[in-house]
Amino acid sequence: MKKISTMVIRRLPRYFRYLTDLKDAGVERISSTELAEKMNVTASQIRQDFNCFGGFGQQGYGYNVQQLHKAIADIMGLSQNYKLVIIGAGNLGHALANYAGFSRRGFHVVGMFDVQPDIVGTTTGGITIGHIDDLEAFCKREKPEIAVLTVPKEVALEVAERLPALGIKGVWNFSYMELRMPKGIYVENVHLSASLMTLSQHITADKKEEIK
Amino acid sequence: MKKISTMVIRRLPRYFRYLTDLKDAGVERISSTELAEKMNVTASQIRQDFNCFGGFGQQGYGYNVQQLHKAIADIMGLSQNYKLVIIGAGNLGHALANYAGFSRRGFHVVGMFDVQPDIVGTTTGGITIGHIDDLEAFCKREKPEIAVLTVPKEVALEVAERLPALGIKGVWNFSYMELRMPKGIYVENVHLSASLMTLSQHITADKKEEIK
Incomplete structure (x- = not known):
């Protein structure tokens, strides 16, 4: 299999979401044109992306959804x-711990500190x-792969420094701090x-347009 | 002023964050090289980006931080x-309503439904x-510019359809649903x-690398 580009990777969750809906609705095949219309992208982008990981499309028959x-x-x-x-049990930590959608996808919260x-x-x-x-002892025992960082900015770096020794493979970072982690x-x-500021930028830009 | 590209817009919050830290630390000027080192990007990208909105740099003197x-x-x-x-007062709605960082930046939660x-x-x-x-009456009175959608996927579209009539200018969408809004x-x-799936993708890719 070819190495899949980061841009395609970024688009995968959206494809996955649409295909889950189609699968749940009992749809067996879909053409790139139909899918493109639903997703508001071009059919050629879909064909190009799906080619990256093996195709599954047959000329004139569309893609096998499953x-x-x-x-x-x-x-x-x-x-x-x-x-x-989850490290940091504030409101956001609680919200993430209680979101059922994650465990449906195979992501299980096993601890919170x-x-x-x-x-x-x-x-x-x-x-x-x-x-x-007790984080170190817990991780030694439970071996979580992902650390969710929902601590305040002030302590984020300090907590982050402890992660590599814990066998963590990925950090889902909600702190305002940028983290540099070792390779792997x-x-x-x-x-x-x-994200919120992107919104205000657009609102302001629109307002300036109006004034012109 | 030239139209600023979306890519530059996306980078603005990060520049803003670093410049806020520098300003708070009393730094008056900084060179593109110094800033590049801190931010782990190239100095030429910084110069190019800052040129888009007027520069503020003087050859050999660096940028005026303020x-x-x-x-x-x-x-x-x-x-x-x-x-x-905020529409949808679940855990995530509560987390967002209680995050002090937003009001510091001028984003004030005025209502929650x-x-x-x-x-x-x-x-x-x-x-x-x-x-x-009571959402309609509230928006008529308070005129919020931004609606934060933290409702379950099942009702997201129904709620979203009510937003254009409320004078909302921006939607911060946390629902799993894609929304199509009228222009403006x-x-x-x-x-x-x-975002979480991006993480699992990388962990899995690394694992496959190891096996090879």
């Missing part, structure tokens, strides 16, 4: 389960929140403030 | 305030959660599941 769905799930690593440990005495020991989403001092540990950033 | 910070804030629409209304009888009437982050039937309403998607 096969394509499985191929994308495999590439996305969704054919296996992952253990997540904080330092606040009034939070440690409480239970959310079936998880009892532990003290961060992938960081996926969710910068909510940056 | 001026550059203000210019970026202006483009990002951060020199004004925005009213946010839901349909659940046990949630409506409760208070979070200083906001009393209203019933979604910008949608910024935060697909948390997609």
